[in-house]
Amino acid sequence: MTHAPLKIGIIGFGEVGSSFTRGLLDGGGVDIVAYDDPPGPTERALALRRAAELDVRLAFEPSILGDRDIVLSSVTQDAAAVAARASIPALLPSVIYADVNSLGPSVKAEVAGIVTATGRAFVDIAIMGAPASGLHRVPLLAAGGPASELAARLAPFGFDIRVVGDRPGQAAAVKILRSVLTKGLETLLVESLVAARRYGLDGEVIDSFVEMFERKGARDVIDFLLRSHGVHAGRRALEVAQSADTIAQVGLDPVVSRVVSARLAGLADLGLKRSLGGEQPATLALAIAHLDAALGHTASQETLLHVRHD
Structure with missing residues (x-):
């Protein structure tokens, strides 16, 4: 038929x-x-x-x-x-x-x-x-x-x-929020690798970055960064500030690195390290929930996506 x-x-x-x-x-x-x-x-x-x-x-x-x-x-x-x-x-x-x-x-x-x-x-x-x-x-x-x-x-x-x-809107939200990660990573790669090239170290920086994901796996890297964030945001803010200075020393404006450093410092000022007692949350989901609570909710009304409140 x-x-x-x-x-x-x-x-x-x-x-x-x-x-x-x-x-x-x-x-x-x-x-x-x-x-x-x-x-x-x-x-x-x-x-x-x-x-x-x-x-x-x-x-x-x-x-x-x-x-x-x-x-x-x-x-x-x-x-x-x-x-x-x-x-x-x-x-x-x-x-x-x-x-x-x-x-x-x-x-x-x-x-x-x-x-x-x-x-x-x-x-x-x-x-x-x-x-x-x-x-x-x-x-x-x-x-x-x-x-x-x-x-x-x-x-x-x-x-x-x-x-x-x-x-x-739910499918659109997944894509548009993933774009924060992909486009953010893209701009960070540009800033880091152009500076690395000026130091003659672009190949080494790429290899080191890729190795982190190959050794741990992408999901484990996300888990590590987010679970440790509340405890280590302040230290990381200082490290990225030094990264920005390093980029500036080869004549490149460290626009993204400066913003990352300021964002990390602002997150550190929320007092998560103190509220967590200096201990990392047990799971990635708990880590995101703690960050959500610390950052507060700025939406004026519940959206059509039915915003989740854990």
């Missing part, structure tokens, strides 16, 4: 949308169309060229999405809500609208509200890899009521979707 192809619509035919499309078409079993609203002639020509290369129907009006089972929105961050408002009237009531854009959780929840206000299903998708190389098989996180259904329907086509919650 021959099954009808799954009808997928792509909103935004940029790098992400075209990469997903390329991977899906390679596997077969899908019928794909795309809708785009390019901001200018250059973007319009690029979208048309990509569609021609992939032999995909591309339109500049959302009506092309009218018979789709699933719609994936992959536009620029500032266009996510606009794309939802423009597209929704053309879509079937039974459609699943999945937003794969890199948005903060509150913005993702706003887009969800636009979609669900019309009675249509919405799933928050966070892309945790590089679609340009991994195509549609990159790791994805999903949140929202229909997330499990979407994951099940797309799994046969090679999608790797892990459901992390039932509220739109």
Whole structure:
């Protein structure tokens, strides 16, 4: 028995949308169309060229999405809500609208509200890899009521979707908060390794840093740093201040190191070492809970993500 192809619509035919499309078409079993609203002639020509290369129907009006089972929105961050408002009237009531854009959780929840206000299903998708190389098989996180259904329907086509919650914005929050770690590490690497190069020691610094993770494992490094933080933040603040001086001595402005030192000093001033009796918390979860309590809660209201209070 021959099954009808799954009808997928792509909103935004940029790098992400075209990469997903390329991977899906390679596997077969899908019928794909795309809708785009390019901001200018250059973007319009690029979208048309990509569609021609992939032999995909591309339109500049959302009506092309009218018979789709699933719609994936992959536009620029500032266009996510606009794309939802423009597209929704053309879509079937039974459609699943999945937003794969890199948005903060509150913005993702706003887009969800636009979609669900019309009675249509919405799933928050966070892309945790590089679609340009991994195509549609990159790791994805999903949140929202229909997330499990979407994951099940797309799994046969090679999608790797892990459901992390039932509220739109939860997948986005994981990605955006992980970005604090990845982009923070990126900027620290730039500052440290450029300075290390000026000392003629970049290879040695890289080897030493990598060895720490290889010897302990990434999870154990996180556990060590956070559990010992309350006790040792003050000492570490002084160490990083010396690091900043070392960077400055080779003519590089230690912007990030100065901020890290100040942040560590501020955390030390919270008195965690005293309240912990100089002892490290027994678990990583307890360490984070102690830091949470010491830092206080600045949110004016509970968010749609139902902020956790341990």
